[in-house]
Amino acid sequence: MNPVVTGVGFITPIGNDRASVERSLREGRHGISPAVFLGNPDLHVKVAGVVKGFEVDSPSWRDWSWPDDYDIPKEVLRGLAPHGLYAICAVDQALASAGLKHSDIAGDPTTGLYCASAGSAMLLHHNLAQMRAVRGVRGNPMGVVSSIAGTLNFNLAAHYRITGTVCGFVSACASSSHALGYAIDDLRLGRIQRAIVVGAEELNADSLLPFAHMRALSKQRDPRKASRPFDVERDGFVGAGGAVAVIVEDPRAASARRAVALASAAGWGQAADGYSVAASHPEGAGLLLAMERALADARIGPDDIDHVSAHATSTPVGDLAEAVALRRLFTSRNLRPPVAATKALTGHGLSVAGVMQAAFCILSIAGGFMPGNAHLGVAGAECEGLELPRDSLRRAPTTVLSNSSGFGGSNVCHVIAAPGKITG
Amino acid sequence: MAPVPPNASNPALARFPAEVLEAYQRYRTQGDAGAVEAVVIAAVVDYRPSGTGSAPAVADGTLLIEDLGYDSVAVAELVFFLEDLFDLTLSNDDIVSVRTIAELRSCVNRKLAGKVRTA
Numbered sequence: 176m177n178p179v180v181t182g183v184g185f186i187t188p189i190g191n192d193r194a195s196v197e198r199s200l201r202e203g204r205h206g207i208s209p210a211v212f213l214g215n216p217d218l219h220v221k222v223a224g225v226v227k228g229f230e231v232d233s234p235s236w237r238d239w240s241w242p243d244d245y246d247i248p249k250e251v252l253r254g255l256a257p258h259g260l261y262a263i264c265a266v267d268q269a270l271a272s273a274g275l276k277h278s279d280i281a282g283d284p285t286t287g288l289y290c291a292s293a294g295s296a297m298l299l300h301h302n303l304a305q306m307r308a309v310r311g312v313r314g315n316p317m318g319v320v321s322s323i324a325g326t327l328n329f330n331l332a333a334h335y336r337i338t339g340t341v342c343g344f345v346s347a348c349a350s351s352s353h354a355l356g357y358a359i360d361d362l363r364l365g366r367i368q369r370a371i372v373v374g375a376e377e378l379n380a381d382s383l384l385p386f387a388h389m390r391a392l393s394k395q396r397d398p399r400k401a402s403r404p405f406d407v408e409r410d411g412f413v414g415a416g417g418a419v420a421v422i423v424e425d426p427r428a429a430s431a432r433r434a435v436a437l438a439s440a441a442g443w444g445q446a447a448d449g450y451s452v453a454a455s456h457p458e459g460a461g462l463l464l465a466m467e468r469a470l471a472d473a474r475i476g477p478d479d480i481d482h483v484s485a486h487a488t489s490t491p492v493g494d495l496a497e498a499v500a501l502r503r504l505f506t507s508r509n510l511r512p513p514v515a516a517t518k519a520l521t522g523h524g525l526s527v528a529g530v531m532q533a534a535f536c537i538l539s540i541a542g543g544f545m546p547g548n549a550h551l552g553v554a555g556a557e558c559e560g561l562e563l564p565r566d567s568l569r570r571a572p573t574t575v576l577s578n579s580s581g582f583g584g585s586n587v588c589h590v591i592a593a594p595g596k597i598t599g
Numbered sequence: 600m601a602p603v604p605p606n607a608s609n610p611a612l613a614r615f616p617a618e619v620l621e622a623y624q625r626y627r628t629q630g631d632a633g634a635v636e637a638v639v640i641a642a643v644v645d646y647r648p649s650g651t652g653s654a655p656a657v658a659d660g661t662l663l664i665e666d667l668g669y670d671s672v673a674v675a676e677l678v679f680f681l682e683d684l685f686d687l688t689l690s691n692d693d694i695v696s697v698r699t700i701a702e703l704r705s706c707v708n709r710k711l712a713g714k715v716r717t718a
Contacts, residue, residue, distance in 0.1 A: 237614060250648040253676060305683075313682050316675035 178362040178370075179429050179436035179594060182273025182422035183534045184265035188224035188415050188521050191242065192268065197538050201567050203549040205520040207398035207413055212380040220387050221396035223378055224415025224522025231257035232379060234301040254320045254330045256295030258375035258526075261418035262327050263334060266373050269420035274434055280335055280369070285428075287340030287367040289358040290327035291351035291374035291526045296381035298322035327375060339367050345526075348486070349445075349581030350374065351419070352529030356443040356587060358423055368428040371420060374527035378416030382525075386414065389453065391490060402523075403550035404487035404516030405494050405558050412488040415522030419531040436594040438537040441475070441574070444468025448584025455493045455580060459500025462486075465586035466504050466576060473590040473597055475574065477504050480512050480590075482545050482572035484532045486580045487516035488523045497578065498557040506560035512576075513562045515546040529579040529587060536575040536591040543571035611684055615641050623684075632708055639681065639704050643667070646677040659701035681707060687714060 185192060188206025189199035199206065210223035230240040236252040245264045252260070270277070280286045302318035315321075320329045328343040340361055344350040351374025358370035376382065386392050393411040395401035402413040423440055446464035448456035455462070470476060483501065487494050494516075505512060517535055524531055539545055545568040554563055573593045580586045590597070612620050622637035640657055647667045663669040669677070678689050687710040697703045 248649045250670070250673065253672070309683075312688060313679060316672065316679050 176426040176598060177439040177441050177592075178359050178423045179426045180421050180438045180440060180537050181424050181429050181434040181436060182269040182271070182275070183437065183537055184268030184270075184272060184420040185534065186226055186229075186261040186265045187417040187419065187524075187531065188226055191226070191228055191264075193272065193538070197542050199520060200517065200535060200538065200546040201544050203520065203547055203566060205398055205402070205549060207402060207522055209396070212384055218384070218387070219394045220384065220392050220414070221394070222398050222401045222413055223383065224413055224417070224524065225378060226261065226417050229260065231260060231377065234298055251330070251334050254317050256298050256321050256326050256377060257379070258292060258295065258377035258416065258418060259321070259326055259330050261377070261416065262290070262331060262373050262375040262420070265375070265418035265420040266331065266335070266371055269371070269422050273422040274432075275422065277335060280337065280371070282336050282338050283369075284338045285368035286337060287358060287361055287370045288328060288332055288335070288337045289340070289342060289344070289354040289370055289372045290331060291344045291354045291530065292324055292327040293345060293347065293350070293376065293526050294324035294326055295322045295377060297377065297379045300381055327373065331373065335371070346585040347581035347583070348488070348523070348525050348528050349579040349585040349587045350526045350529065351531070352533070352577075352579035352587035352589060353445070353585075355421070355423070355440070355530055355533055355589060356445065359440045359443060362423060362425050368425045370423045372423060372530055373418060373420040374530040375418035376416050376525045376527045378414055383414040386412075393489060399550050402489045402519050403552065404485065404489045404519055405498060405548065405554050405563060406489075406551050407553045407555045409489045409491060409494060412490055412518065413522035415524040417521075417524050417527050417531070419527055419534045421530060421534055421537070437541045439592050439594050439597065441590040441592040441597040442469050442471075442473025443587065443589045444470070444472050445585065445587045447586065450584050453582055455496035456584060457492075457496060457499075459496035461584050462497060462578060462580055462586040462588070463500040463503055465588045466500065466578065469576065469588035469590050473592070475590065475597060477508055477510055479574050480505075480510075480576045482536070482539065482575045483512050483514040484536050484575060484577040485514050485516045486528070486532075486578040488518050493580065495555065495557045497580070498555065498561060502560055511560070511562040513545050513564050513568060514548075516548050516551070517546050519549040519551065529577075532577045532579065533589055533591060536577050539572055539575065540591065540593050544569055545572055609684055611680065615645070632711065635708055635711065636704050638684070639707055640700065642677060642680055643700060643703065646673055646680065648673050657700055659699065661700045662698055663700070663703070664698070685711060687711060
């Protein structure tokens with residue numbers, strides 16, 4: 176039997192709870208806003224996917240603010256990066272959504288934590304600059320745990336008193352799909368009964384502008400034109416912050432506590448491009464193999480897929496590679512599952528992207544709809560034969576393929592199905 | 600001690616009450632060692648972990664760990680704050696020897712006096 180998803184939590188540019196995220200996806204409402212970094216309006220980066228309701232620009236947690244719904248003690252805050260704050264809020268939501276209390280998971284050796292984070296470039300820079308200013312004599316004692324790439328697993332493991340598996344993943348834009356995949360494997364192997372999977376990313380000059388220097392970001396100032404995956408005029412991605420968490424459980428354990436299964440994690444696969452440190456393989460070779468492996472893991476074929484959540488970040492090279500891979504998998508077999516590129520609405524949240532998409536697929540299955548392709552005008556020629564509806568569809572998918580690709584050519588794909596659809 | 604501007608302030612104290620800022624300025628401008636106490640006590644209260652019950656009145660004999668709920672990380676944060684604020688260095692031996700508010704204040708004053716002597 177396949178693991179089941181019993182809870183979801185969202186801190187995203189398109190909403191900070193399940194209902195508002197679902198509404199944004201159904202209505203094609205984007206969360207991209209004008210943004211100025213380092214007080215420099217002359218930068219080419221004009222917009223970003225900004226999380227609302229949080230103020231986390233300062234390197235000091237004492238200056239932060241967040242919604243009143245979350246009670247976070249200062250001994251927890253002192254070790255957090257801004258994206259750690261997002262992550263705790265998302266996990267709290269996911270636990271509540273799954274009908275779990277903190278006390279249900281605290282000290283439970285069958286609960287595991289699977290985190291995806293790239294660390295906090297802002298805090299790392301701030302803390303090291305502080306240390307260098309005094310020639311190494313002193314530094315923030317929380318500098319390491321708040322800023323390096325393991326910051327989410329360190330902090331969340333302590334905060335939630337996790338005593339099962341605790342691990343972190345750093346494969347850039349594929350990392351939270353990796354986190355979900357390895358959580359599924361540990362559940363299948365019987366190592367744990369319940370997994371908290373969370374990806375998070377902060378949005379600030381230190382996290383985003385280095386991508387501008389790679390020429391990877393859109394220069395558009397109109398939010399409706401900046402992130403337009405698969406469009407012939409796409410010119411780069413729009414950065415985003417946020418956190419998304421999902422609770423995945425052994426189906427018997429979930430059933431025993433009468434939890435409602437929103438969807439099942441039917442299979443996953445990964446394959447690498449072996450091609451470039453940053454650019455996708457021009458024909459999406461690794462992504463195609465990852466999709467095939469995910470289908471094989473779920474013991475289904477391409478014709479069983481009735482919806483695809485594309486990685487599509489709105490970069491010329493990346494979207495082309497994915498379009499080619501999707502055509503090989505589907506169009507070559509005369510299959511046309513609707514493909515959705517939700518980064519048109521959210522922007523690209525890097526470490527949070529994979530689990531965010533997976534959670535969107537869960538909402539689609541549970542809510543009976545498929546997101547569309549907001550902002551798509553004329554699709555590039557490479558998309559010929561792909562079904563790219565502009566508006567969302569009022570049709571419930573039963574078996575969804577969700578794609579992720581990260582730097583170094585890591586590709587991770589998940590098959591997410593309606594509960595009971597694929598028994599595994 | 601190096602000369603300081605008459606309105607010496609520190610952004611790290613921005614969240615503290617006016618009397619704490621004034622005490623810090625008094626120390627920086629006049630070298631008033633007695634003013635250090637107000638800053639140290641304010642920092643101790645500020646860095647005290649939450650969730651350990653209501654704060655007892657802070658007195659000379661108040662114990663950082665047993666009375667105020669400090670853990671080793673909170674102690675390290677407090678020490679870093681005071682080191683940065685007063686530009687001094689507390690060794691591990693100094694930190695281990697401090698159990699009460701009075702001992703912390705004495706330790707900081709001793710280090711500051713050492714700075715004056717070596718300045």
